[in-house]
Each structure stands twice: as C-alpha cells, then as structure tokens.
Amino acid sequence: MYLLSLGYLLYERYLAWQITRSITKTPAHVAIILKETDILGLEGMDKLLAALLTFKRFKVELVSIYVDILKTDQPVKTELASTLGTRLETNFIDILPGTGYEIYGLEGEVKSSRQGRDFFVYVSLGFGGRGEITRAVLSILEGVKAGRIRPEEVDEKLLESHLLVKHEPDIMIRSGGQKLSDFLVWQSVYSELYFTDINWKDVRTIDLLRVIRDFQKRQRRYGK
Template sequence: MDLRSFAYPVYERYLTWQIAREFSNLPGHVAIILKETDLFDPEGIERLISTLSIFRKFGVQIVSIYVDILKTDPALKAEVASTLKAQLEKSFSSLPAGAGYRIYGADGEVNSTAPGKDFFVYVSLGFGGRDEIMRAVLTILSKVETGTVKPEEVDEKMLESHLLVNHEPDIMIRSGGQNLSDFLVWQSVYSELYFTDVNWKDVRKVDLLRAMRDFQKRKRRYGR
C-alpha cells in the first residue's frame, strides 16, 4: 500500500477538523497569484474551479485572482488575455447558484461579468496594481480639472472607489514562489502572505487547507 495515498486523506480530515474548531477566524477574502502557464496547463482551470469550491465551503466570500501574463507586446498580451477569458467564462458557468464573477482584460476593462449573491470572484488578466493605481489617479485628476471633484475632497476612500477591487484581501497566496506579483498593491498592504512549496499544477486540497489553518493561527497586526 502506498502510505501517501492513505496518509493524505487522514491529514485532510485532521486539518478540516482543526479549521472547523475556529470557523469564525477564517479569511473572508482570499487572493491568488497565478502565471498564464498555470491556466494553459490542461488541469489548471479544473484545479482553479476546485479551489474556488473549497474556499466557498469554508465561508470565503471573495476570491481575487491575478494571472501574470509575461508577454510584453500589448497585442500579444491582449490575445493571451482573450484566450484565457474564453476558457474562464466556460468554466465559471459551472459555478453554483449564488456565485458571480468579473473578469478584467489586459487593459483593465471589464470583459465579462455575472452577478453574485454570496460568493464573488474577481479575475485580472495581466492588469497589475501599479497600472490600477495610476489609472485611478488620472481619473480623479480628470474630475478635478473638470470641476466634478474638488481637490480637498480627494482622499483614500475616493482612490479606493476607483480601483478594480474595492476589498482588502485577508490573505495573499502565491504558489511555487517567494515573491509577490504586481497585484492589489494598494489593497494588500495589511494582508497576510502565504507561499506554497509547490507549483500550481501540483497544489492539492491539503495545501489549501494548510493555508487556511496557517491564517487562523496568525495574529494580525495591520501594520502595527
């Protein structure tokens, strides 16, 4: 008998039991950072849908996903984003009732959306946090120039209202790496960071359970 095939289910049940003991201390908003190759892998999309189901089961209400598109040519980057969008739309159609989503293209514009009731997924296909902040600032400056907004009215809340995602993630998960990508730069300043030891194609349910259990055991300081 393969001991791993026996041990993993037992360990999963143990982690699930531990998490359930502190069910109120779970993240409400989880952010995941992926690479374009993660979703082009035959099992990548399937693993993502499975991951969303696991998070929802444990009470997560929002999942934000950044797909890091490494192409620098704008036309090629847009083409990759368009291909991934089509794949995600097809897969998201299988999400249970009450789940909604919004997919942003490489230009930061909404490419696809569906309303949600108790679970929502944001996906940014190659549009990073620095571009997000820059566009928000330019939009606000334009409103100041036209007189729609007074300079003294500009504050953090106004800037946040112009960002793609207006929610702060409780935890940022990066698979197979030790560095964060350019995602939710403003929103994640007080987020907990979690790096898996394996790449996305090898992420198992037990790895996701470990992340949630690790979050429960941390004492959040919010920059203090």
C-alpha cells in the same frame, strides 16, 4: 500507494476538522497570484476551479485572482488574455453556478461579469496594481478638472472608490515562488502573505486547507 492516499485523506479531514472547530474566522477575502502557464492547460484550470470550491466550502466570501501574463509581445498577450477570459467565463458558468464574478482584461476593462449571491471572484488578466492606481488617479484628476470633485475632497477613501477591487485581501497566496507581483498594491498593504514552493499544478486540497489553518493561527497586526 493506497496507504499514502489514505494518509492524505485522513490528514485532509483532520485539517478540515481543525478549521471548523477553531474560534478564529476563516479569511473572508483570499488573493491568489498565478502565471498564465498555471491555468492554460486543463489540469491548471481544474486546479483553480477545485480551489475556488474549497474556499467557498470554508466560508471564504471573495477570491481575487491575478494572472501574470509574462509574454512581452503585445498581440500575443492580448490573445492570451482573450483565450483565458473566455475559458474562465465558461467554467465559472458550468462549474460554479450562482457564483458572481468580474473578469478584467489587460487594460482593466471588464471582459465579463455576473452577479452572485454569497461567493464572488475577481480575475485580473495581466492588469496590475500600479496600472490600477494610475488609472484611479487619472480618473480623479479628470473629475477635478471637470468640477465634479473639489481638490480638498481628494483622500484615501476617494482613491479607493476608483479602484477596480475595493476590498482588502485577508491573505495573499503565491505558489511556486517567494516574491509578490504587481497585484492589489494598494489593497494588500496590510494583508497576510503566504508563500509556498509548490507549483500551482501540484497544489492539493491539503495545501489550501493549510493556508486557511495557518491564517487562523496568525495574530494580525495591520502594520503595527
């Protein structure tokens, strides 16, 4: 067991050395897709906080997190979103001082926010990309109807200005599966994708460093 732990530590240091010596930048914006069961327990929440600290250490500036709430009963979903939002806010304040964040509820409402300096975290609790786009379109239509927006002004940039997250992820991480979920549908069209069969509660620092190193080795094509 000691030799195995030592091997992990040495490999972790090797990956960190590779990342820091690379001439390719680390991703500025990382997106993570989780299930509510991934972070309901203390272990899952601790994993998330450790991941955020790792990303911050390696110069990631922005992390967007989607928590897919799988429950179909609306009162249960609402209670879960409220519980997770409170836990996240408390942990961000205690464990990540100085970090800015915005936590969105099931309808895209801002449940909690704080300004930050060099690191920011978005968390969407069950509010997906299709709902985000629909709400943006409805907001634009209201502006047109009220005369604040002329129809000829409606374009991609205007729609993007009405989205909750206005930054495109460099890479999207999905643990424990091979499918994307309904998150940042508009923003992620040119994002790199990274799938791992490892469930979130089993994710190690080594796995996160592999994501960063893998990103550095890719040649981004932006849909070309």
